[in-house]
Amino acid sequence: MTNSKKDQNKEKSDKNSNRSPPRNERIQKKVEKEEMTLDVTQEMSEKSSQKFQIDKEKGSEQHQNKIILSGYSTRRVRYKKSEPDEKSVNIDADLVRNNDKTLRDEDWFLEKIEKCKSKKLQRTCVCPFPPCYRIVDAIDGLKGKWQRVKRVSFLCCCPPFCCLIQRSAFWPPRREYYFFKPPPNDISFQVNEESEAILMRDRKKKLxxxxxxxxxxPGExxxxxxSHPCAEDVKHAKGFALKTANGNTIACIHIPCPDVSSSPRFTLLYSHPNGSDLSDHLVGVPSLIDLARFYRCEVYSYDYSGYGISGGIASEHNLYADIRAIYQYITMEKHVDPSRIVLLGFSIGSAATVELLKEEKDRKPPAxxxxxxxxTSLLRVFGNMIGRKKHLEKPTCCLDRFVTIDKIHEVTIPILVIHGKDDKTVPIEHGELICQRAVTKVFPLVTPEWVPDAAHDNIENCRVVWKRIRKFIRE
Known part of the structure; x- marks a missing residue:
């Protein structure tokens, strides 16, 4: 009997052992199971949060504006509420912001401007999304159309033929900037987030x-x-105003040499094209600040009468008075030696530059x-647009304006002509003819630079141009 009972107890214990493991093993398995469930839930939560962030970013991108920047004719800063364009380049803040990288890495800078050569640039606007953005967009579009209507009406408002030719040379863009005197407690900061954009907007309202x-x-x-709410102020540009001989007040800027340790190598006076103003050349890539950094110089520039915040009406006579006023300011008030001044004229700015040299030929000339x-002249450009080719070397018409071709032989200082081979607006034949007329007995012409694969709008974005200008200045 005892043996049978022992056997029965042993069988029961074996069955119980098969049914459930010991207590320690049960607790350990339970902990492992809980850890596995925690890991799975954590992965799921991470995936879901990641997905939420991506969806949130996608959703925010749909409501963010885009700043379009490019060459001078399309360098206007436009704010759009649309997806990025396929023909544009998305750039980070370092590409637009004025950092000191050009002082340290020349290859990086030249690669940057080459990247922006053939495509528009895009930068995301972080302004808060307005509830009535479609109405704001419509109003902004109407403003642009209204300005074009005003410009066409100004051209066709019963002028003589000579005035019509002169007016058609100027196409001032919409004003996108202003000058201000910062208050005592004003703090400049960079805008990267929506909260900072709100602070910048509130700050600009108080200015x-x-x-x-x-x-x-004058003198301050x-x-x-x-003007845009989240656009940062240009830190390195100092604005001032000048009174011209024609009675107009023009806006000017001075960009000091960024290399504080040494004095500027020279002073550059820049005259911009007819479809841009100062804001375009301070925000675009490349900018006037890039000029100052790359060449280790100080830069002066100005807005023509009728451009930006400058007063008066854009005309040939006012244009010549504008460049004369800032040149006298640099030489007489700032006491800069003319032998340390280099003049740079782009497109119609070259006509103003040559006229200044013609007037200053009896005085100490620039370097x-x-x-x-x-x-070469305005009518010759129009003739090229309608397909005329043989009119370039013909005598100048009495109605023609900005006749650089008849003044260039009076310039007796070194001249560097840079022209793009793919220029359709002002073909390369204009640059070649200027080179032929510019050779004088006083000083031979410097070897010109004909840039391949460069058009009228993107010649500033060519690596060859920057290196050629630096070589010209050194020589």
């Missing part, structure tokens, strides 16, 4: 904006502000002059 150069006090320096895509 006393000077949207007309006539409101500026001002900060350069951009040199650079002409980028210079037109």
């Amino acid at each position: 006393k904006k000077l949207k007309r150069a006539k409101a500026c006090i 320096m001002y900060r350069f502000g951009l 040199g002059v650079i002409l980028q895509a210079p037109p």
Whole structure:
């Protein structure tokens, strides 16, 4: 009996052992199971949060504006609520912001401007998404159309034929900047997030904006502000106003040499094309600040009468008075030796530059002059547009304007002509003809630079141009 009972107890214990493991093993398995479930839930939560962030970013991208920047004719800063364009380049903030990388890495800078050569640039706007953005977009589009209507009406408002030719040369863009005097407690900061964009917008509302150069006090320096709410102020540009001989007040800027340890190598006076103003050349790539950094120089520039916040009407006579006023300011008030001044004229700015040299030929001349895509005259450019080719070497018509071809032989300082071979607006024949007429007995012409694969709008974005200008200045 005892043996049978022992056997029965043993069988029961074996069955119980098969049914459930010991307590320690049960606890360990339970902990492992809980850890596995935690890992799975954590992975699921991470995936879901990651997905939520991606969806959130996608959703926010749909409501963000885009800043379009490019060459001078399309360098206007436009704010769009649309997806990125396939023909554009998405750039980071370092590409647009004014950092000191050009002082340290030349290859990086030249690669940057080459990247922006054939495509538009895009930068995301971080302004808060307005509830009535479609109405704001419609109003902004109407403003642009209204400005075009005003410009066409101004051209066709019963002028004589000579005035019509002159007016058609100027196409001032919409004003996108202002001057201001910063208050005592003003702090400049970079805008990267929506909260910072709100702070920048509130800060700009409190500033006393000077949207007309006539409101500026002569001799005082001002900060350069951009009209868009989240656009950062241009830190390195100092604005001031000048009175011209024609009675107009024009806006000017001075960009000091970024290399504080040494004095600037020379002073550059830049005259911009007819379809841009100062804001385009301070925000675009490349900018005037890039000029100052790359060449280790100080840069002066100005807005023509009728451009930006400058007063008066855009005309040939006012254009010549504008460049004369800033040149006298540099030489007489700032006491810069003319032998340390280099003039750079782009497109219609080359006509103003040559006229200044013609007037200053009896005085101490500047060190040199650079002409980028210079037109021979306005009627010759129009003749090229309608397909005429043999009119370039014909005598100048009495109605023609900005006749650089008849003045270039009076320039007796070194001249560097830079022209793009693919230029359709001002063909390369204009640059070649200027080179032929510019050779004088006083000083031979410097070897010109004909840039392959460069058009009228993107010649500034060519690596060859920057290196050629530096070589010209050294020689």
